[in-house]
Amino acid sequence: MLNYETILSRVVQEMKPSGIRRFFDLAAAMDDVISLGVGEPDFSTPWSIRKEAIDVLERRKIVYTANAGLAQLREEVANYQEKKIHVKYDPEHEIVITVGGSEAIDISIRGLVNPGDEVLIVEPSFVCYAPIVQMAGGVPVPIATKQENHFKLTAQELKEKITEKTKLLVLPFPNNPTGAIMTREDLEQIAEVLRDTQIMILSDEIYSAMTYGKKHCSIAELDGMKERTVVVDGFSKAFAMTGWRLGYLCAPAPVAKQLVKIHQYIIMSSPTVSQYAAITALKECEHDVERMVKEYNIRRRYLVEAFNRIGMTCFSPEGAFYVFPSIQNTGMSSEDFCEKLLAEERVAVVPGNAFGESGEGFVRVSYAYSLRHLMEAVTRITRFLEKHGGKHE
Amino acid sequence: MNDLLHLLKTNARLTNAQLADMLGKTEQEIADEIHTLETKGVIRGYTAIINEELAKSTEVEALIELRVTPKRDCGFDDIAKTIMMYDEVETVSLMSGMYDLALTVKGESLKEVAMFVSQRLSAMEGVLATATHFVLKRYKEKGILIEEDEKDERSMIFPC
Numbered sequence: 001m002l003n004y005e006t007i008l009s010r011v012v013q014e015m016k017p018s019g020i021r022r023f024f025d026l027a028a029a030m031d032d033v034i035s036l037g038v039g040e041p042d043f044s045t046p047w048s049i050r051k052e053a054i055d056v057l058e059r060r061k062i063v064y065t066a067n068a069g070l071a072q073l074r075e076e077v078a079n080y081q082e083k084k085i086h087v088k089y090d091p092e093h094e095i096v097i098t099v100g101g102s103e104a105i106d107i108s109i110r111g112l113v114n115p116g117d118e119v120l121i122v123e124p125s126f127v128c129y130a131p132i133v134q135m136a137g138g139v140p141v142p143i144a145t146k147q148e149n150h151f152k153l154t155a156q157e158l159k160e161k162i163t164e165k166t167k168l169l170v171l172p173f174p175n176n177p178t179g180a181i182m183t184r185e186d187l188e189q190i191a192e193v194l195r196d197t198q199i200m201i202l203s204d205e206i207y208s209a210m211t212y213g214k215k216h217c218s219i220a221e222l223d224g225m226k227e228r229t230v231v232v233d234g235f236s237k238a239f240a241m242t243g244w245r246l247g248y249l250c251a252p253a254p255v256a257k258q259l260v261k262i263h264q265y266i267i268m269s270s271p272t273v274s275q276y277a278a279i280t281a282l283k284e285c286e287h288d289v290e291r292m293v294k295e296y297n298i299r300r301r302y303l304v305e306a307f308n309r310i311g312m313t314c315f316s317p318e319g320a321f322y323v324f325p326s327i328q329n330t331g332m333s334s335e336d337f338c339e340k341l342l343a344e345e346r347v348a349v350v351p352g353n354a355f356g357e358s359g360e361g362f363v364r365v366s367y368a369y370s371l372r373h374l375m376e377a378v379t380r381i382t383r384f385l386e387k388h389g390g391k392h393e
Numbered sequence: 394m395n396d397l398l399h400l401l402k403t404n405a406r407l408t409n410a411q412l413a414d415m416l417g418k419t420e421q422e423i424a425d426e427i428h429t430l431e432t433k434g435v436i437r438g439y440t441a442i443i444n445e446e447l448a449k450s451t452e453v454e455a456l457i458e459l460r461v462t463p464k465r466d467c468g469f470d471d472i473a474k475t476i477m478m479y480d481e482v483e484t485v486s487l488m489s490g491m492y493d494l495a496l497t498v499k500g501e502s503l504k505e506v507a508m509f510v511s512q513r514l515s516a517m518e519g520v521l522a523t524a525t526h527f528v529l530k531r532y533k534e535k536g537i538l539i540e541e542d543e544k545d546e547r548s549m550i551f552p553c
Contacts, residue, residue, distance in 0.1 A: 024549045037549040127552040298400065298415045305414035348549065372404070375411070 015131050020354040023338060027348040034377045035369075037348040039176060041240035041321070042368045043295075045277075046288040049239065052280040053273050062272050067264040068256075069097025069248070070275045076282040077248055081233070084208065085218040087226055093253040096260050097270045097278075101206040101234035101247035106132050107262040108202050108230045108249060109168070113138035117167035122153050123356030124324075125172045126204065138167070144358035147326065150315045151180035155189040162193070168200045171219060174207040177355045177364035178324040179300075179317020184217040191222045200255075201229040206247070207320040209238035209289050212297045214318055220250075227252050230259075235274075237321075238289055239281045244274040296321050299367040299374055306378045307365075310385055321368045324352065328361045330388050338363060340388070345380040397426055398435070403536070405439040444539050445531070452499050454483075454528040455506050459494040459514065460521040469493060472519050481509050492524070503527065 005013065027033055044050075056062075068074065074091035082088055089095050098104040105128060113119060115137030121129045123142045130140035143161050145151040153171070171190070173182045182190070194201070201219055208216040220229040234247025251259060303323050304316050312325035327337045334351035341347050350366075352359030367374060396416055400407060407415075409423045416423070430436045445452065464471050469487050473494060477485045483497040496514075500506035510525050531539050 021551055024551055027549055035545075035549060038547045039550075040547055042545070042547070294396075298396065301417050302411065302415045350549075371415070 011135055011137075015134060020335075020351060023335065023342075023351065026339070027342055030342070030346065033342070033346045033348050034373065034380065035348040036365045036367070036374070036377055037350050038366055038368060039322075040242040040368060041237060041292065042370065043240040043292050045240050045244070046281070046285050048284050048288075049241065049277045049281050053277040056273055056276040060276075065097075065269045065272050065275055067269055068095065068260050069270055070272075070279070073097055073275050073279050073282075074248075076279055077250070080282050081231070081250055084216065085221050085231070087218065087220045087231075087250075089250045090253065094256050095248060095250050096256055096263055097246065097248045097275060098234075098263060099247070099267055099270050100236060100245045101204065101232050102128065103263070103267065103270075104230075104232040104234070104247050104249040105129065105202065105204060107259045107266075108232065108251070109133055109138070110136050110262055111255065111259040112168050112200055112202075112230075114167070116165065118163060118165040119167060120158070120161050120169045121356075122170060122172055122175075124151070124175075124177055124352060124359035124362075125170070125355055126176050127355060129170045129172075129202075139165070141166075142356055142358070144356070145178070145180070146358075147315065147362075151175060151178035151324070152182055152186050153190060155193050158190060158193050162197070162199070166197075166199050168202055169194070170202045170204065172204040174205075174211060174216070174319025176207065176320050177322050177350065177352065177359065177362075179320045179322045181211055181214065181317075181319040182217070182219075183214060184221070187217060187219045187222060191219060191225050194228065195224055199228070201225070202232065203229050204232045206232065206234050207237050208233060210293055210296060210321060211319045212293075212300060216319070230255060235278050235281055239278075239285060240292065241274075241278070241281065244271070244277065246270055246274040246278050296367060299369070299371060302371065303365060303367055303374060303378070310378075310382050312363075312381075312385070321366060323365045323367065324359075324362050325365065326362055330385070332388070334360055334363055341381065341384055344387075345384045347377050347380045347384070397423070398430070401427075401436070401439075442534050442537050442539075452501060453503055453506055455498050455500075455510075456526045456528065457496040457498055457510060457514070458488075458492040458524040458526075459496065460492045460523075461494060462519045462521060463493075464519065472517070475517070476514070479509075479513065481506070492522075 074095045077095050078089045078091040109132045113133060113136040117138045118141050119133045119138050120141050120143055123144055133140045141161055143157050145153055203219050205218055218231055220226045220231050230249055230251040232249050235241040235244060304314055307314050307325040311329050312327060314323050314325035317323055330337060334353045338349055338351045350364040352362030352364060400412060400415060409420045412423045413420045461472050463469050473485050476482055481498050481500055483499055486495045488495050498506055500509060510523055514520060515523055533539060
């Protein structure tokens with residue numbers, strides 16, 4: 001008999017299984033669930049992108065590309081980033097096309113972290129950072145952000161967690177799950193703390209195309225920050241291309257040079273069809289992105305007003321496509337709330353603690369759904385709160 | 394198009410309160426804007442999109458292409474205005490391309506529509522030719538699928 005417990009990697013076995021898997025399975029098994037749970041756009045990939053992929057399949061041999069990605073795509077990424085965050089990246093030495101933003105996060109952490117290094121992770125946030133840090137032998141150190149600060153990272157919170165072992169700060173804004181953004185002024189405070197240190201930044205900007213009212217600002221734009229920042233971005237959210245699995249990272253040349261080694265050994269090159277399609281996305285689809293963002297904005301305003309009215313208080317998030325209302329009025333834990341809401345009203349939202357302990361007391365509501373869908377969900381949630389004594393105005 | 398019109402086009406039954414939330418305005422502002430749009434004639438009416446089959450409607454609908462001779466001074470307007478006076482005619486549009494006017498016509502039976510075309514339209518002065526196409530099935534109207542809701546292929550995948 002094989003004893004898998006002794007065979008399997010200790011790090012992997014110690015990796016926390018996702019607590020909300022069970023909840024997701026529960027939701028998936030039910031009929032007529034109104035889900036507000038997914039983290040991907042409801043829009044289809046714009047037609048011109050899909051058409052380009054079809055043409056590529058017809059015209060070309062689908063062979064590997066250069067390890068770092070098609071030269072033309074890297075150039076377009078450089079143009080796009082320069083336009084968006086006003087930072088110039090050299091397409092040849094500073095950009096790597098990856099399998100989604102996920103791979104970019106993975107190779108960045110692996111390329112930067114030595115065993116024992118501490119990695120500061122802003123929470124609540126996307127759940128993959130800590131497990132990847134652990135696999136690299138690093139120590140994840142969460143920094144809890146607070147609702148009263150609209151879930152922004154403050155300089156004080158950052159300073160408190162820095163030690164001489166701190167290697168990297170993971171800065172995920174616009175934020176999943178809170179919808180928080182960091183303005184230039186907010187980022188300037190953070191930059192000030194980091195300026196005279198050796199601490200690097202992993203800026204996960206996968207939602208950067210989705211900000212409302214304010215333009216996205218990257219920490220890489222600020223003085224002295226580009227040289228210590230790996231910017232991660234991708235096509236999934238902005239262009240509604242989740243299933244195409246394509247993202248990228250922009251990093252200083254000495255960093256990118258090392259990261260591309262990991263990429264070449266584990267991936268070789270990112271999906272070729274997707275890379276060609278992504279060129280079209282960057283060149284031709286700006287107005288499609290605008291159209292989608294405009295639609296998200298309408299839904300965002302509707303949900304924020306609706307939740308505040310029924311006593312699930314939430315600040316007005318300025319990015320991504322999530323609202324993060326408080327459920328503390330109900331006296332329930334996040335998981336309790338979500339399970340009861342699912343069982344009684346067939347509405348699925350994600351418990352806030354899935355994104356770190358500091359998310360307890362909140363739920364993540366995605367508005368990557370049609371207004372009709374959202375309005376039905378609000379009706380059901382209102383009924384649920386009336387039954388469970390949520391406070392009303 | 395402004396955001397208010399865009400929203401009303403997708404769902405004209407949104408309440409002023411809902412529209413106010415969605416557009417970041419007050420209910421009063423929405424009410425005023427809609428009133429202005431209505432009095433100025435920008436909004437001409439509100440209607441429902443119906444699955445005629447489920448509604449057990451027996452009406453038939455036809456698309457009719459018309460080639461006509463434009464009149465001196467008033468071009469196609471004169472004949473278009475005459476045609477649109479008939480109750481059977483639902484829409485009248487001036488077209489570019491192979492023919493001039495496109496109509497949709499409704500009637501209780503194929504025969505009724507056919508008779509309308511042959512007796513009323515073809516006989517009209519200035520009408521050179523007609524082509525009648527009966528609608529067999531409607532899949533989508535004004536951006537809305539008639540027979541089924543779009544399937545959401547996404548599932549709650551962890552992590553994301």
